Amino acid sequence: MSTAQSPSEPVHLFAALVSELHEEDTVAAVAATVADQGAAIMGDGAISIALGRRRRLVSEAASESGLLDVMSSQTDLCEGPALDVSEGASAVYCPDLAATELWPRWAAVAASHGWRSWFSVQLLDRGQNLFGVLSFAHPLADAVTPELADRMWTLSLHAAIALDRAQAQENLVRAAEAQGRVGLACGVLMERHNVTAEQAFNTLRRCSQDQQRKLRDVAADVLNDLQAGPKR
Incomplete structure (x- = not known):
């Protein structure tokens, strides 16, 4: 009704x-x-x-x-x-x-x-x-x-x-999170390989282009490897 x-x-x-x-x-x-x-x-x-x-x-x-x-x-x-x-x-x-x-x-x-x-x-x-x-x-x-x-x-x-x-x-939240991951990944590469921030970022960017993947996903891989620790 x-x-x-x-x-x-x-x-x-x-x-x-x-x-x-x-x-x-x-x-x-x-x-x-x-x-x-x-x-x-x-x-x-x-x-x-x-x-x-x-x-x-x-x-x-x-x-x-x-x-x-x-x-x-x-x-x-x-x-x-x-x-x-x-x-x-x-x-x-x-x-x-x-x-x-x-x-x-x-x-x-x-x-x-x-x-x-x-x-x-x-x-x-x-x-x-x-x-x-x-x-x-x-x-x-x-x-x-x-x-x-x-x-x-x-x-x-x-x-x-x-x-x-x-x-x-x-979209803004995702962009901020992605930027944060990229920054952290650059820090990891700088510490591991004794490179500058620019060199670390360029390394991530080259991997992103070579693998045809988004930069944030490549950065996430670096951070995941860090959390996993050294391989035995």
């Missing part, structure tokens, strides 16, 4: 979502918050988020656990609304998964899990590149009204901003 909401209630829910998103600093935490709070904003139904990982759409979070399997099956079956969005559509809406002929295999899977309406929209980063896909699933056909569609678009904007910020934060 649908839950009636006052006109002001979604505004308060969006305000609460924005406040909570400012407290999250990882992509996983942001995705989980958007999924959980987004479901409340939409009223009935469920929210899921899939993100692009190495040119593959990966299910990141969902307000209902079973929805993750339905989302993942789109990638497995190579068809579905989220995949259509990832391939260029700004949004895809299906009013009845039990009657559509657009994705015969995936739609059957989704309908078997109790979902009838489906709405997927793009998530864009600050450079307007596709970051992921936000989806809304509902157990009733024709469930996405113009009002709910507007809420989805607003939710997608907040989600995209928060996810982009969290991704940038994670």
Whole structure:
């Protein structure tokens, strides 16, 4: 049964979502918050988020656990609304998964899990590149009204901003950690081989180029060898 909401209630829910998103600093935490709070904003139904990982759409979070399997099956079956969005559509809406002929295999899977309406929209980063896909699933056909569609678009904007910020934060943390590892590895080489900092760094860089590996991974090998101790 649908839950009636006052006109002001979604505004308060969006305000609460924005406040909570400012407290999250990882992509996983942001995705989980958007999924959980987004479901409340939409009223009935469920929210899921899939993100692009190495040119593959990966299910990141969902307000209902079973929805993750339905989302993942789109990638497995190579068809579905989220995949259509990832391939260029700004949004895809299906009013009845039990009657559509657009994705015969995936739609059957989704309908078997109790979902009838489906709405997927793009998530864009600050450079307007596709970051992921936000989806809304509902157990009733024709469930996405113009009002709910507007809420989805607003939710997608907040989600995209928060996810982009969290991704940038994670990149900074990884870069700082990588820089720290390289510095420590240079120190090890300087002590072991009595070389300058520049010579130690050049050694790491040559190994990175010769092995076609990232500098941080070569540095990690040096530090792992140090922890392992001398070989017998």
